[in-house]
Amino acid sequence: MNRPARLALLALSLAALACSTLFPPRPEIAWDPSPQAVVLRAANCCGMVPYEVALNYIPDATLWGDGRIVWVELGAGGERRVREGRLTPDEQRAFLDRIAAAGFFGWQSNYGDYSVTDLASQCLGVTLTSTSHQVCEYYRGAPAAFDDLYAAAAEGAGAAGADFIPERGYLIAQEQGGFISGSAPVSHWPAVAAGFSLAEASAGRWVEGEALQAAWAAVNVSLWGQAVEDDGRYYRLVVQVPGLSQSEPPTP
Numbered sequence: 001m002n003r004p005a006r007l008a009l010l011a012l013s014l015a016a017l018a019c020s021t022l023f024p025p026r027p028e029i030a031w032d033p034s035p036q037a038v039v040l041r042a043a044n045c046c047g048m049v050p051y052e053v054a055l056n057y058i059p060d061a062t063l064w065g066d067g068r069i070v071w072v073e074l075g076a077g078g079e080r081r082v083r084e085g086r087l088t089p090d091e092q093r094a095f096l097d098r099i100a101a102a103g104f105f106g107w108q109s110n111y112g113d114y115s116v117t118d119l120a121s122q123c124l125g126v127t128l129t130s131t132s133h134q135v136c137e138y139y140r141g142a143p144a145a146f147d148d149l150y151a152a153a154a155e156g157a158g159a160a161g162a163d164f165i166p167e168r169g170y171l172i173a174q175e176q177g178g179f180i181s182g183s184a185p186v187s188h189w190p191a192v193a194a195g196f197s198l199a200e201a202s203a204g205r206w207v208e209g210e211a212l213q214a215a216w217a218a219v220n221v222s223l224w225g226q227a228v229e230d231d232g233r234y235y236r237l238v239v240q241v242p243g244l245s246q247s248e249p250p251t252p
Contacts, residue, residue, distance in 0.1 A: 024106025029096045030129040033089075036243075037065035039096070041125050042153040045246050048118035052174055055238040056219050057246045058082060060154040067092050070164055070244060071156045078222040085159030095157045099126060102145040105133050111146075112138030124150050170249030171207045171215050172238040173198035176227065187221075189230035190214050198230040198237075206252055215239050 031039045040063040046054040058080075061071040067087040074080055087095065104126065112121070116139055124146065125134035137146060152158075175198075191197050194211035201207075207215065218226040219239045227234045240249035 024103035026100050027128055027130045029093050033065040035064055035066040039063050039065050042150050044122040045120050047120035052236050052238050055247050069159050080220045082164040083161035084164035085156055085161040087159050107135045110136050111141035113140045166241045168208050169212050170240040171201050172204045173201040173235040176234045186227045186229050189228050198235045
């Protein structure tokens, strides 16, 4: 390619970049309204963490087509509280329009400062009828509005919330060599009420009722979960909720 052609190509590229920056795309705010359709997801997982932490991870926010939204609140001590609410169609449209108005659909897919290692990328993804786009930030570098939008989603996008209680989950019990000092206070597995020992869940099993309640309480105590004692042995638990956990459990 000769020099004039290269300069012309560069000029076109710069013009396209300027157009995208000053006049970002504003797609029509329309989405699949079905309760199975994920319209927005905000996730920050998982970096250098133990395997069970990654399996237990629930995205910071997930919004479905029917307006249902589930988000995660973390306490000062690392305890996790999963909340559930609902947006009206007008509220959902207003929030998605806020995202589009910020220039989201014209942003790059990835931003990052890789001077630090072992972190997770913070990603915000939106799926509309006409288009879908995801923006991820590793440590820093994304437009300032990205953090504001991510935080708003992770706070429930204005929805009133109640505690989310799963009806069914996939439990994996990983035996530890001994009780790990410095972790959250140990709990005890209700083997009689649950109907099985944790040793019987080492390969994973679907659970409901009291077994799920006990396991769910243990994994929400802290980021690292809670040591659970059963018959003199200590376990770390994983609870994967279908349709919600970042890592989907196996098909029943």
